[in-house]
Amino acid sequence: MTDREDLLSRIREFHNRAEERRFVAGITEIQSSGACLDADDKTALAEAALDMRIAGGIVTRKFETAFARKLGMRKARLTNSGSSANLLALTTLTAAELEDARLQPGDEVVTAAAGFPTTINPILQNGLKPVFVDIDSTTYNTTPEAVEEAIGPRTRAVMLAHTLGNPYPVAEISEICRQHDLFLIEDNCDAVGSTYRSQLTGTFGDLATVSFYPAHHLTTGEGGCVLTDNLVMARVVKSLRDWGRDCWCEPGESDKCGKRFKHLLGELPYGYDHKYIYSHIGYNLKTTDLQAALGLSQLTRLDDFCARRRHNWRQLRQGLDGITYLAMPEPTLGSDPSWFGFAMTVMPDAPFGRIDIVNFLEGRRIATRGLFAGNLLRHPAYSGIACRIAANLTNSDYVAENTFWVGVYPEITDEMTDYVIASIREFVSGYRKAAAWTPAKTVEEKA
Incomplete structure (x- = not known):
């Protein structure tokens, strides 16, 4: 056994030796939410730490691929929180790549008044106008009728969360969006694994978001994800997440595309280093391989x-x-x-x-x-x-x-x-x- 294998074995033994907590009524707190972590999670984190995976890299890309496949989507882009995922998803709809379909300041986005701030905040942060609808008193979600009645001349998108994991009638609302030429963002942060009409939530809209905060279905500590089947949108999400870079090479890759010094963009000179050309006003909302390693372990359960x-x-x-x-x-x-x-x-x-x-x-x-x-x-x-x-x-x-x-x-x-x-x-x-x-x-x- 190598020193590395021995260390990981000891970590697993340490976890398994931990005293099992016995429930005592009125003494032991019954939490509303929490992370479910086992020996595999602990050793996965330790392995990533031993490899000094302190930034996003190969493990991040592996988790993105595995998570997208699990949910039946083409692309997943990890980010540092579910809140950031919502910001990236909504901001993507303002990108020039969408041409005449892009959202412009003052356009309206239908959303529910009863919910979490991070579904609403990106609308305001992008200079758009939220249109608030009420919810049903039994499901705590809005209804297709309420959404359709809320649509006005400047309405361009719908952004709704599946409340407490309970899906809203997303197939019907998706059809309304199609009929009115509206974008649909599914805030799926509370509902990973939920289905509507036997189809996973997060797969009906143009974009979907997930949170990996410890309260949610899977955890990476802090973390989130944007999913989409639209390759143009996936590329915009990645750019916005990674400082607004135009380059699609991963950090640490020198010239994977073979065109690093062969671009002419903006008013820059021909051949300007593509890794330092910016096509969006973006952020740094990346995650790390440490978090992705935990996510890969969690995904198996x-x-x-x-x-x-x-x-x-x-x-x-x-x-x-x-x-x-x-x-x-x-x-x-x-x-x-x-x-x-x-x-x-x-x-x-x-x-x-x-x-x-x-x-x-x-x-x-x-x-x-x-x-x-x-x-x-x-x-x-x-x-x-x-x-x-x-x-x-x-x-x-x-x-x-x-x-x-x-x-x-x-x-x-x-x-x-x-x-x-x-x-x-x-x-x-x-x-x-x-x-x-x-x-x-x-x-x-x-x-």
Whole structure:
């Protein structure tokens, strides 16, 4: 055994010797999300570190190829976060390569008011105007009808996230985009492995984005990805990610294309070094081989992760079936979600508010989260932004006040889920009993 093999073997043994955590109800925190890391992940990181893979290179390209193949897409471009992936995807639609189809400042992009800021921010950061639509109160996604009604003369694109892993009716919305000549970006950060009409989400639009933050289905620590079948868009994404370079050679490659000193672009002299010619106003949003090595290891367990998320969600749904005062989530018709979380909404007739049940659960070490930003337009950052509200945002406002979710990520065990179910039922039962009890009338009241 070589020194390297011995070291990696010791790392694996170290991981396997770690004491298994025993769940203690009310003491052990049940997180809303988290990374699922094993000995293979740890040794993959160690191998990359031993090779000093501290920048993006061969491992990054290997993960891009493997991930694109897994999702059935032609190209994947890794980046440093899901937020950056959204920025790159939307900015790509403004590129000159798209000619007359490119988005121009002031063009409109339809999106949901109830969601996460990074779906909205790239629209504003590119000088475009968001058009906000409401959501359905059972799936927490918008509807094809709402999207179609929101389309106006300057609407050029739709950018929507699959909420908590539950797909929106993406086939129908994709068809609406086709009919109206609109681009579609799928924010698939919460929904890797979800399907709609037996087709993976993230494969319906012009571009799709993924997050590899530890909360998500796969993790590279920090990280994200843009996927597309459009080779022109894939090249633009890569350029924008890599400082705006025109060159398609990877960093560290000298002249793979054989044309490094044979270009005439812009007002530069003929033969100017192609590695230093810039065709876009870009960023440095690259990832590293260390992160990609972890991603490759994680990818081998994606199907298992998705299966466990579905299992945990079903256990919660069955265990809470018929409960009063709380509206239960429903998968979009025709979908098979790879769930990110289990959402519940306090109903209007409930004798308690969201804050009451959230405080109760948090007191029992059960982590909760709101439905991301609720209605984004109610946040200070978005006060006074240039936007259009397509219709009233009644449901977005309601979830901002009354919706929360608990975790279903793979490391949550059946025992933990049973404890969550029992805690929620205990809380609701206490209010139900109080509502059923009425004090005896006094002599004066009887009179």
